[in-house]
Amino acid sequence: MDIEISSYIVLGALLFGIGAIGFLVRRNFLIQLMSVELMLNSVNLLLVGFNRAHASSHDGQVFTFVVIAIAAAEAALGLALAIAYYRFKNSAETDLGDLLRH
Amino acid sequence: MGDSTLSILLLLTVLSPLAGAIVSGAFGSKLPRTAISAVAVGSITLSFVFAAIAYAAIGAGEALVYEGYRWITIPLSGGREVPIEFALRMDALSGMMTVMVTGIAALIHLFSTGYMSEERSYARYFAHLNFFTFSMLILVLASNLPLLFVGWEGVGLASYLLIGFWHSNLAYEAAARKAFIMNRIGDLAVLVAIFIIVQTAGTLDFTEINASVALFDAAAIDGLSMTKATLLALLLFWGCTAKSAQIPLFTWLPDAMAGPTPVSALIHAATMVTSGVYLAARMSPVFVSSSTALTVILLVGALTALVAGLVAVSQNQMKKVLAFSTVSQLGFMFAAIGVGAFSAALFHVLTHAFFKALLFLGSGAVMYAVGADGDAHLDQLGGLRKKLTVTAISFLIGVVALAGIPLTAGFFSKDQILHAVFGVASGEALAAGDRAIEIPGWAGVAALTMLLIAAIATAFYAFKLYLRTFEGEPRSEVEPKAVGRSMTLPLVVLAVGSIAAGYLWLPVEGMEYFAESLRASVLDALPVEGGGGMLAMILGTAAALLGLGIAFGMYRGATEDPLPNKLGKANELLMANLGIDTLYRRVFIAPFGAISRFVRSFDRETVDALFVAIPALVARGGAWAVTRLQSGVVHAQGTLIAVGVLLLFGFYFYPRLSYEVIHEGGSSAILLPESYGTRYRVDLDGDGRYELGAEGFESGPQRIQIANAHAVEGEYRLLIYPADRGADEPIEIALSGSPTMLTERQLGSHYLPKGARGSRPVVVxxxxxxVRIRTNLPDEDGERTLLPGRQTLIGTTRLYLAPLARVRIEAENAFGHVTTETAEIALRGRSAGSRRVIPLPSAGGAR
Amino acid sequence: MSASFSLLFSFAAVLALASGLGTIAARRPLRAAMFLLVHLGSLALLYLTLSAQFLAAIQVLVYAGAILVLFVFVIMMIGPGYDRPTSFRALFPKTLSTVLILSLALSMAAILGRVDLPMSELPEGFGGVKAIGLALYRVATVPFELIAMVLTVAVLGVLGIARKKTAIELSREAAPQGGEE
Structure with a gap:
């Protein structure tokens, strides 16, 4: 018996929720970046899962491949921002940064 | 040359000044003055030549028409359309006007080249002047009322531009605005007149309007005890009072002296002011079909002639005298129109154009010579005859013609007017065509008296003007400049015209063409039985000579003006134009200003507070609240995103069930709308099997027909269609085994047949x-049975027994939540909207 | 095989959930990074249950090998900081966002979890290096080349961001008397 696709969907939704909550609740720049990675990974899981259900092509996996590359670029940029932010604020706490307020 | 070739001349006549205006206006700053002069004078002269050729080509009663293009189409109710063409039409009337306008305008342009030679805005001046002439030509040559109105407005605009030519002087600017606003007051009436004509006659072409005058006769207006013709004539005359400076809208004309003197000559002599007279003559059949309007015009015209003539007596500036003189002479013309003597009025327009242009240009030459700015004060002139011989002689000719001394042009035309008015005063019966005109005799007598006094005044002020300017000793040290050839030449030409124009009217062999064609182009009111007599001429001549005598007696050898001493207070009053300007200021302008100030303060303090300050405060408060949300902190902003996503999510997946029941074409149906994530299942007959979605829920939109077979057995709804309520939405009544009495409200008020009185219960x-129906009506006593799907009549009220369907609708949203609703639907079948009359059933059944 | 797959799935799913929770709950960033490492590994296991062997390898190589190492570098560079304890003022938005996201994720799981899609028959070599390679170079050539561009741009961006001094630093340099902390 194959594993139902719905199991992967539920798991993906929960992982996405975990990532989103982490992003919104935590204030450490680095942990927020990790939360973003969690969300990206949950989407990847769904892509691969649906690709498994439509196995005639590899579109989902190719898409996941692209997402991983984007995630790498995003991590590099995000970490560079973290360093710049740290030099600027002398802290990694994001709620200190509110230059864009009204 | 065929007609079509000739008719091009009309277009060229009109376009030539326009081209001149465009050239001077657009490129004037780059052209040398000689080029501008050549373009301006040349274009008008060309226009004059074209007009003269065209005029010479048309015979009496004929007309030359240039058909341009379809300009506007006015849709009327009932699918009718009123086409308005850009079409130019020249008959004897418009031909005379065109030749006169272009001819005199050409002379004035020529004069202007000398008079304005030191002006900085030389090109602008000639652009405006050419545009003025163009507008006047459109006005005169228009074949329909809207096109005439274009020229009418164009003349108003051009006069505004030219009166305010020296617009850095605020007083001149005010005079220009005054002229413009006064003219707008009149334009309103003309517009209303146009609307009435469209509505009544369904045409705006002059010939067609004049041919359908009978329509204006018959149709009286609700609530107004006058015919449409009277209303129209009065409205048009109202427009004329503004354009042609009649009481009560004449005060702009004296102020219009603010413009350069040749402009005054153009406005007063050939264009603008004569357009009122022209309009009246153009629509003479409309005017003569209302004796009431004619009486009003006669009295207003005569009163204007008198008042303006008296005011002119006291004025002591050259152009002021001439301005009031123009108003007075226009009064003469309208008095002539008032007795239906349109050709006489037009003749006076022509002669007046010559001598008034001459007088204005002459005074312009004087002002140029002595270097007077704005206007020449009579107290500072005198003795100019020796220096300005040509000017003086031609001015004298103009004065003589204005005064109406025999054998001058003014004499002939004024005699025509006095003659016509005299006829009315002496009680002659008048008729225009086959229509009798009834102007009360007292009005004629009053008008004649006023006109005769005005004629005396005219002769007096005319000679006063001449004597004070050119005779006696110089009252100023200024050495007059020489007046150039470009200025004297027009004077001489006009002087010749001021004498010769009068002889056009004489019934001499070979000359009668002019007068006859002019008479043929308007509908004159003529005396029924011959009429005439020399008395009018004698009276007119006597009046002129009397005025002449008084002027000579008073000013011969006088150095100072004796008039102020003799008249005292009256002179001051006359100097101030009888205080009419002050009166208008007090009566109209001051209240208007007060209202405006009140409105402004209301706007600022109430409206602005209510609709500006308070909304601004609310908006600012809202903005304050919203900006609090924008904290700039990542978490807070991210939370807002989450809120938004959740709201969207809820919008799509909230359980909803909405449906619509429609009855059409004899069957009923349920409409289920498309809604995201919502799917439906429908059981029509309550048997547990689903007609829609038997294999699972289905998404919308869906339309499910309900057939009679789906109805519940033994359950019905009684539908009542009262005759007085339309057949669309019936009243539904649920039935039961126990008897129900139908109320009169349900059955409609007219259900009782004729003759039935009192309470007549209907029980079902x-x-x-x-369904058993028990009635107690006179002609259908007893009971009947109504079967399902059938109808019966009680009186006029239709009853239909509808089968009832219980429909179970289930909607499943994206969460799997199912909302259920049971709809009870009365199947109306073909009863809805059916107008079929069912024969009254006999007692006992309706099978 | 299916039974072992479902066992593997259960294990990896529980591990992914737990390590994900650990990532967002850890107070020290370094611990969070370790949890993330576990999480990425468990995802690689999940990919295996979905017959995506190549992606599982990539997941480990790129995510665990490259991205996470980068994270650890930066954590070390900045210094292992702690979050301050949540202040009372921040409690409300945090609770609100937690509730919102939870309801969102649960309702999504509830709705989409009802999707009934049978797993199709696997073609020969599905998810292998050859199949993915063919897909990448034949079907998705342009996106694949675009990835190279994106990465180059990212590198340039990183250089720009990390190297430049901020406006405040510049102003401090311009006015040395200004409060040096």
Whole structure:
């Protein structure tokens, strides 16, 4: 018996929720970046899962491949921002940064 | 040359000044003055030549028409359309006007080249002047009322531009605005007149309007005890009072002296002011079909002639005298129109154009010579005859013609007017065509008296003007400049015209063409029986000579003006134009200003507070609240995103069930809308099997027909269609085994047949096979049975027994939540909207 | 095989959930990074249950090998900081966002979890290096080349961001008397 696709969907939704909550609740720049990675990974899981259900092509996996590359670029940029932010604020706490307020 | 070739001349006549205006206006700053002069004078002269050729080509009663293009189409109710063409039409009337306008305008342009030679805005001046002439030509040559109105407005605009030519002087600017606003007051009436004509006659072409005058006769206006013709004539005359400076809208004309003197000559002599007279003559059949309007015009015209003539007596500036003189002479013309003597009025327009242009240009030459700015004060002139011989002689000719001394042009035309008015005063019966005109005799007598006094005044002020300017000793040290050839030449030409124009009217062999064609182009009111007599001429001549005598007696050898001493207070009053300007200021302008100030303060303090300050405060408060949300902190902003996503999510997946029941074409149906994530299942007959979605829920939109077979057995709804309520939405009544009495409200007020009185109950109850209906009406006593799907009549009220369907609708949203609703639908079948009359059933059944 | 797959799935799913929770709950960033490492590994296991062997390898190589190492570098560079304890003022938005996201994720799981899609028959070599390679170079050539561009741009961006001094630093340099902390 194959594993139902719905199991992967539920798991993906929960992982996405975990990532989103982490992003919104935590204030450490680095942990927020990790939360973003969690969300990206949950989407990847769904892509691969649906690709498994439509196995005639590899579109989902190719898409996941692209997402991983984007995630790498995003991590590099995000970490560079973290360093710049740290030099600027002398802290990694994001709620200190509110230059864009009204 | 065929007609079509000739008719091009009309277009060229009109376009030539326009081209001149465009050239001077657009490129004037780059052209040398000689080029501008050549373009301006040349274009008008060309226009004059074209007009003269065209005029010479048309015979009496004929017309030359240039058909341009379809300009506007006015849709009327009932699918009719009123086409308005850009078409130019020249008959004897418009031909005379065109030749006169272009001819005199050409002379004035020529004069202007000398008079304005030191002006900085030389090109602008000639652009405006050419545009003025163009507008006047459109006005005169228009074949329909809207096109005439274009020229009418164009003349108003051009006069505004030219009166305010020296617009850095605020007083001149005010005079220009005054002229413009006064003219707008009149334009309103003309517009209303146009609307009435469209509505009544369904045409705006002059010939067609004049041919359908009878329509204006018949149709009286609700609530107004006058015919449409009277209303129209009065409205048009109202427009004329503004354009042609009649009481009460004449005060702009004296102020219009603010413009350069040749402009005054153009406005007063050939264009603008004569357009009122022209309009009246153009629509003479409309005017003569209302004796009431004619009486009003006669009295207003005569009164204007008198008042303006008296005011002119006291004025002591050259152009002021001439301005009031123009108003007075226009009064003469309208008095002539008032007795239906349109050709006489037009003749006076022509002669007046010559001598008034001459006088204005002459005074312009004087002002140029002595270097007077704005206007020449009579107290500072005198003795100019020796220096300005040509000017003086031609001015004298103009004065003589204005005064109406025999054998001058003014004499002939004024005699025509006095003659016509005299006829009315002496009680002659008048008729225009086959229509009798009834102007009360007292009005004629009053008008004649006023006109004769005005004629005396005219002769007096005319000679006063001449004597004070050119005779006696110089009252100023200024050495007059020489007046150039470009200025004297027009004077001489006009002087010749001021004498010769009068002889056009004489019934001499070979000359009668002019007068006859002019008479043929308007509908004159003529004396029924011959009429005439020399008395009018004698009276007119006597009046002129009397005025002449008084002027000579008073000013011969006088150095100072004796008039102020003799008249005292009256002179001051006359100097101030009888205080009419002050009166208008007090009566109209001051209240208007007060209202405006009140409105402004209301706007600022109430409206702005209510609709500006308070909304601004609310918006600012809202903005304050919203900006609090924008904290700039990542978490807070991210939370807002989450809120938004959740709201969207809820919008799509909230359980909803909405449906619509429609009855059409004899069957009923349920409409289920498309809604995201919502799917439906429908059981039509309550048997547990689903007609829609038997294999699972289905998404919308869906339309499910309900057939009679789906109805519940033994359950019905009684539908009542009262005759007085339309057949669309019936009243539904649920039935039961126990009897129900139908109320009169349900049955409609007219259900009782004729003759039935009092309370007539209708009782219904359900039986085994259908519905029993028990009535107590005179002609259909007893009971009947109504079967399902059938109808019956009680009086005029239709009853229909509808099968009832219980429909179970289930909607499943994206969460799997199912909302259920049971709809009870009365199947109306073909009863809805059916106008079929069912024969009255006999007592006992309706099978 | 299916039974072992479902066992593997259960294990990896529980591990992914737990390590994900650990990532967002850890107070020290370094611990969070370790949890993330576990999480990425468990995802690689999940990919295996979906017959995506190549992606599982990539997941480990790129995510665990490259991205996470980068994270650890930066954590070390900045210094292992702690979050301050949540202040009372921040409690409300945090609770609100937690509730919102939870309801969102649960309702999504509830709705989409009802999707009934049978797993199709696997073609020969599905998810292998050859199949993915063919897909990448034949079907998705342009996106694949675009990835190279994106990465180059990212590198340039990183250089720009990390190297430049901020406006405040510049102003401090311009006015040395200004409060040096």
């Amino acid at each position: 109850y359900q039986s085994e096979e259908g």
